[in-house]
Amino acid sequence: xxxxxxxxxxxxxxxxxxxxxxxxxxxxxxxxxxxxxxxxxxxxxxxxxxxxxxxxxxxxxxxxxxxxxxxxxxxxxxxxxxxxxxxxxxxxxxxxxxxxxxxxxxxxxxxxxxxxxxxxxxxxxxxxxxxxxxxxxxxxxxxxxxxxxxxxxxxxxxxxxxxxxxxxxxxxxxxxxxxxxxxxxxxxxxxxxxxxxxxxxxxxxxxxxxxxxxxxxxxxxxxxxxxxxxxxxxxxxxxxxxxxxxxxxxxxxxxxxxxxxxxxxxxxxxxxxxxxxxxxxxxxxxxxxxxxxxxxxxxxxxxxxxxxxxxxxxxxxxxxxxxxxxxxxxxxxxxxxxxxx
Numbered sequence: 225x226x227x228x229x230x231x232x233x234x235x236x237x238x239x240x241x242x243x244x245x246x247x248x249x250x251x252x253x254x255x256x257x258x259x260x261x262x263x264x265x266x267x268x269x270x271x272x273x274x275x276x277x278x279x280x281x282x283x284x285x286x287x288x289x290x291x292x293x294x295x296x297x298x299x300x301x302x303x304x305x306x307x308x309x310x311x312x313x314x315x316x317x318x319x320x321x322x323x324x325x326x327x328x329x330x331x332x333x334x335x336x337x338x339x340x341x342x343x344x345x346x347x348x349x350x351x352x353x354x355x356x357x358x359x360x361x362x363x364x365x366x367x368x369x370x371x372x373x374x375x376x377x378x379x380x381x382x383x384x385x386x387x388x389x390x391x392x393x394x395x396x397x398x399x400x401x402x403x404x405x406x407x408x409x410x411x412x413x414x415x416x417x418x419x420x421x422x423x424x425x426x427x428x429x430x431x432x433x434x435x436x437x438x439x440x441x442x443x444x445x446x447x448x449x450x451x452x453x454x455x456x457x458x459x460x461x462x463x464x465x466x467x468x469x470x471x472x473x474x475x476x477x478x479x480x481x482x483x484x485x486x487x488x489x490x491x492x493x494x495x496x497x498x499x500x501x502x503x504x505x506x507x508x509x510x511x512x513x514x515x516x517x518x519x520x521x522x523x524x525x526x527x528x529x530x531x532x533x534x535x536x537x538x539x540x541x542x543x544x545x546x547x548x549x550x551x552x553x554x555x556x557x558x559x560x561x562x563x564x565x
Contacts, residue, residue: 263298264324265354265408267418268314271346277309280343281460284312287336288461293532294330295501296323299359299406299464301420303369303457310345312460313371315406315420317357330499331541352408355417356389358396359404363462367403368426372419375451381415384448391441399435401428422462471562472530473505474537478555479520486552492545500536501528519556526562533559 272280284302291300299317304310318324327333376384388407395402404422409415423429432438474497480486494504506524527533536542537559549555 262354263357264318264321265352265357266314266316266318266324267350267352267408267410268312268316269346269348269350270312270314270344272310272312273343273345274310276343280312280340283336283339285461287332288463290330290332290535291327292463292465293500293535294323294327295528296320296326297463297465299357301406301422301462302460303371303420304460305371306456306458309458313420313457317406326499351411352418353411353414355385355407355409356392357406357408358392359406359422359464360396360402361464362466363403363422363464364424367459367462368423368429369457369459369462370419370421370423370429371455371457372417372421373453373455374417374419374449376415376417377448377450378415380448384417384445387441387444387448391437394437395432395435398437399428399432401425402432466529466531470530472527472533473560473562474502474523474525474527474533474557475560476523476555476557477519477521478523478549478553478557480553482552486548489545489548489552493542496539496541496545497525497527497536499541500532500539502526502533502536530559530561 281304288300288302291297296319297317298319299315301315302312304312316324316327318327392405392407395405401424402421403424404420406420407417409417421429423432497503502525504523505526506522508521508523511518511522525533527536
């Protein structure tokens with residue numbers, strides 16, 4: 225009886241805590257407004273040979289689609305200036321510097337660079353400092369995109385950042401048609417701010433600039449902005465990580481037939497799946513058989529999503545070494561989707 229008296233409040237406390245955490249997570253998934261830790265932001269301005277725009281756009285989309293499978297990527301947006309489609313801006317956001325370094329070493333990025341180097345007439349790469357980064361949990365492939373370039377009076381820079389942060393947070397929270405507003409400063413020029421703004425359509429943009437909170441921001445910052453350039457842009461690719469999905473597991477039950485022959489595969493395989501967010505979950509540990517016929521060896525690789533697991537299995541990197549496994553082992557291989565907690 226004493227145990228029951230103590231145990232029940234503890235259970236209720238745990239349930240309350242779990243409920244609070246789930247509510248917090250649900251609210252966080254609604255919109256991203258300034259990640260808890262400061263991400264690495266990169267911003268590129270490219271001038272592309274206009275006679276090769278279609279080829280560049282195709283290569284850029286292929287690279288961006290593969291990039292969004294990387295575990296450390298938070299956002300990847302590429303847009304072309306509507307009045308000058310050869311002028312392209314790329315906004316990239318990573319969890320940290322290592323994630324960015326991992327990205328530039330990936331085969332798909334190296335392929336993109338090799339394919340497009342001769343298409344680029346000018347390339348400016350900037351490390352950026354986030355001011356306010358807000359986005360809904362998902363974005364459409366088509367949207368109304370605006371780009372802004374602002375110069376702020378250095379003496380009023382902090383006051384401007386405070387005002388624009390409040391405006392962005394409010395816009396993301398209360399306006400369904402405001403899908404994303406990314407405000408950042410060029411690291412080498414802190415008073416030079418750049419904006420990438422994503423709206424559901426032009427009507428949503430018009431509604432936004434007519435909103436009370438936007439008008440309040442305009443009035444408050446009028447004297448702080450020394451120059452302003454506003455541009456409409458055409459999306460090439462708009463990418464955010466997929467909304468919360470179940471993890472997936474690559475499962476291989478196999479029997480080695482050539483222990484020496486499998487060694488090149490074992491030495492290389494981890495590098496192929498790490499780029500897709502995979503990691504060893506089970507790696508040939510001891511098996512305790514409870515029912516049925518035992519298998520010789522089990523390997524399980526965990527991935528963030530089923531799509532990433534399949535993308536790894538189909539990737540050129542893995543296809544290149546897969547025949548080694550075919551020659552050196554008898555396998556039964558499958559991918560299974562896990563369950564959300």
